[in-house]
Amino acid sequence: MTNNTITAPRGFLAAGVSGTIKRSGKKDVGLLVCPSGARAAAMFTTNRIVASPVIISREHVKSQTVYGVVMNSGNANACTGTQGIRNAMTMCKLLAREVDAKPQQILVASTGIIGHQLPMKKVTAGILDAAEKLSGSAEAGFDFANAIMTTDTRPKQAFRQIKIDTRTITIAGTVKGAGMIAPNMATTLCFITTDIAIKKTLLAHALTDAIGNSLNRFTVDGHQSTNDTAILLASGLAGNKEIAAAGKAYKMFATALRDLCEDLMKQMALDAEGATRMFKVEIEGAASKQDAAKAARAVADYALFKCAVHGSDPNWGRIICAIGSSQVKLKREKLSCKIGNVTVFKNGAPAAFDAKKVSKLMSQKEHTITIDLGSGKHTDFCYGCDLGREYVTINADYHT
């Protein structure tokens, strides 16, 4: 079995076990360790209410060297007051002791139900159990990818390799999925490992760029969960000359990382609660970059259109309605829309089209909607997925 998990890059160990935090008995405690020490970068939710692990990790990621990440699913440790902060810190201390690091050199993440204190006996036992099982094997990486899941139906992993200085650089990542309507309402946790040698500031820059063009294109800033976290660890063991400037080598790495994150985002979109397919919204002719982004997200978030996608229904009126609602600048007499390569609305008026053909196109796993606002030269894009009945079933019954 080729290792294409987060333990594939040189220098990483992982584990995933059941600490019985989840009633189902599925895996719910994960450890990711870099014994030689890693450069770390992270991005967090912009929600004004952030979970305890986010508060802790935002501080700990400032450490020059990070030795590991401890995570649990089944409980978000959010809205849990000072006790929640202490519990998140305890998780860091437990792993720190196991890997001979300072607690400040450990990151922590949680996902699951909001507002319940962590069952610390179970969490502690789970961490100690996982620490004994730490391994660089593909199985261990796969166990970690399983431990981060909540309503996901399958683990999501991606793997890329590039050559820098004749050295093979490996990047691997795993992500846990999100809800659907404003897809970012459920927690997104993303863990990426790489063995590249790179300066901490550049690592952070590459992560911001990659997430900004992938996972954050599937989310709206204003609607993130309390726990959203993306962590990137670089062991530096690939043997390349440390990347210290934004030159060619940096660009190769940044491009591969972005590609990997887009891969993870698409896997996440297609495994969104009740989703059966995804779509890309491309905005052209916007008066500003902000307008383009706003319009793209307005369409991707529009529940009525997401329902239409679920029904393979070329109801472009809902697209135009979403665009109008977004309050962006537009020229009514130039406004145009394509579904796939088929023009359905042209210069402010309906265009004749083969509804059956477009319906078939929309029933594919992925299709693209293009809207020209006729107001300028700016473009942007966003991904969305369809809204199915299962979404309601899952979310009406999740808690009780």
Next chain:
Amino acid sequence: MTNNTITAPRGFLAAGVSGTIKRSGKKDVGLLVCPSGARAAAMFTTNRIVASPVIISREHVKSQTVYGVVMNSGNANACTGTQGIRNAMTMCKLLAREVDAKPQQILVASTGIIGHQLPMKKVTAGILDAAEKLSGSAEAGFDFANAIMTTDTRPKQAFRQIKIDTRTITIAGTVKGAGMIAPNMATTLCFITTDIAIKKTLLAHALTDAIGNSLNRFTVDGHQSTNDTAILLASGLAGNKEIAAAGKAYKMFATALRDLCEDLMKQMALDAEGATRMFKVEIEGAASKQDAAKAARAVADYALFKCAVHGSDPNWGRIICAIGSSQVKLKREKLSCKIGNVTVFKNGAPAAFDAKKVSKLMSQKEHTITIDLGSGKHTDFCYGCDLGREYVTINADYHT
């Protein structure tokens, strides 16, 4: 049969017929006429893409005297270019000819599918048929209330009477419903009649106030449909001294109108697509009125919480998550939340509560969520309804 329809106030005739615009053969053309001439006020969608009838009615409502309203369901006449404008104007001309008025003295409204030209032969035949059936009877008012429906399962009507100058003033209204997630995404059409004698400016003021505190509390400004319209006609035949200032009589009228609109809003909320219950979100302790409104709407619009309401699930974590997402000012250590009269979150930490009791409370037809942001003295509110599987079923298959 007591008349509690829009023909109840003195001076109004109505009709509702099938023009076979809807494939179902249900009523789809409605006329509302005030032969003696009425003062008119209207409010329209803030969507940047507005339907042809909105463009026309925005102009025509400026007329000092309005003689009637012509409407159709089954086709929104939106995104239909200049042909759409001509068709909306033709509808006005047809009714104008019947009631001996100028086209500029007729208002027009449409609802239904976006992006298809109106079938003008059918619309014309329907208007002429309805004109022959114009009547001041309760049956005629009820027919009109039926003709405005799209996915509504029942007509919605409200009726109020007050005494001014020993005269009985009657107000009656009907509304057609909306979709659900951001509930305003489907078209809201609201028609209100009254026989009060009142200055045009005050009539408009009363309508803005009433809609602003009812229908617009169930909608988010940024997400209105292309066709949303509320029209208020005052015949002036009640015999009261014309209200010319915002004194006691005006306040009595404005209060009754607001009450009537709240009644219509609640009927609409409970008949939203797939909805089984509604909830009121009350925000306290906000740093500004704007923050209070924004936070209230964020919770009422939050699909994950709407699903929880559908499942009678006291998942208050989703409420707190929505509040945090809304980016309003809040003091984490003072943030508190009640469901009904039960405190579920207090001063930034979970509160112990009887989940069964709260679940039962949430299964009622209406309940209230109260959130204290702990940041100031401002308050506001918003209404929402639950999100059921039926919403998806209806909206995945509406078009094709």
